[in-house]
Amino acid sequence: MRKAIVIAAVAASVCLLGGCDFIRTLAGRPTSHELASKRELIEQQAADVQRKKDSLEAVASQERERIRKWVTDSLALEDSLRRSGDDVVKTSERMGVSNASLTYRYYVMIGAFSSSANAARQAARAEKAGYTSAVIPLKNGISAVGVCPTNSLTEVCNALKKVRQEPFCPGDAWILKNE
Structure with missing residues (x-):
C-alpha cells in the first residue's frame, strides 16, 4: 500500500508540477501555446498598422514636398516678373x-x-x-x-x-x- 501511495504522490506531483498549462487548463484559462499564438497575432497586427502608418507618412511627406516646390516655383515666378519689368x-x-x-x-x-x-x-x-x-x-x-x-x-x-x-x-x- 505504501508503494501505491508513493506512486500516486509521484503521479500527482508530476501532473501538478508538469507545468502551468495543466493548472491553466483546469482553471479554464488559455495555455502557453494559445498565449504564444495570440501574441504572434497581436505583433503581426501591430506590424501591419506600422506599415500603413509609414506608407501614409511617406505619401504625406511627398505631398508636403510637392506643395513646397509649387510655392517656391510660384514665388520664383513672381520675383522673376518683378525683376523683368513686366507690369x-x-x-x-x-x-x-x-x-x-x-x-x-x-x-x-x-x-x-x-x-x-x-x-x-x-x-x-x-x-x-x-x-x-x-x-x-x-x-x-x-x-x-x-x-x-x-x-x-x-x-x-x-x-x-x-x-x-x-x-x-x-x-x-x-x-x-x-x-
Whole structure:
C-alpha cells in the first residue's frame, strides 16, 4: 500500500508540477501555446498598422514636398516678373474694376480705350487670331481688353510672351491680377 501511495504522490506531483498549462487548463484559462499564438497575432497586427502608418507618412511627406516646390516655383515666378519689368497690376490698385465682374484671376491686357467701339474692335482682332477676349469696363469710363483669361500665373506669363508676338498686340501689354 505504501508503494501505491508513493506512486500516486509521484503521479500527482508530476501532473501538478508538469507545468502551468495543466493548472491553466483546469482553471479554464488559455495555455502557453494559445498565449504564444495570440501574441504572434497581436505583433503581426501591430506590424501591419506600422506599415500603413509609414506608407501614409511617406505619401504625406511627398505631398508636403510637392506643395513646397509649387510655392517656391510660384514665388520664383513672381520675383522673376518683378525683376523683368513686366507690369502685373492688381485690379484694386489702379483699375477700378470690381472683382465680382471678372471670372478669372489673371488676364493679359492688350489695350484700354475711351471708346467702347475701339475696345470691341481690338477684342475682335484678338478673337480672329484665336484668343479668348473680354472687354472689361472700368469705373472711369474706359474699356479695357483682356485676352487669355486663366487662374494660373504660369499660364498667363506664357500667354503674355505669346501674345506680344502677335501683330494686334501693343508693346505695353501687361498682366491684370484680379484681387
